[in-house]
Amino acid sequence: MFGIPGGLEWIIILIIALLIFGKRLPGTMRSIGKGIVEFKKGLKDVKDEADEVEEDIKNIDEKDVDVK
Numbered sequence: 001m002f003g004i005p006g007g008l009e010w011i012i013i014l015i016i017a018l019l020i021f022g023k024r025l026p027g028t029m030r031s032i033g034k035g036i037v038e039f040k041k042g043l044k045d046v047k048d049e050a051d052e053v054e055e056d057i058k059n060i061d062e063k064d065v066d067v068k
Helices: 007-021 025-059
Strands: none
Touching (some): 007 025
């Protein structure tokens, strides 16, 4: 009797959601987009920092390290 909604039911649900949240939806999508961009920038910064540390480790000579 009750199952997963089909194509027509999803369209009806989408129309109802647009009627309810229509005015707030563009702002919400814009905020989500900005959040995704900031997240990607953060990931890139972390990757760049890790690459710098890895490069620094490669550049250390044995004479620079005083192991006793």
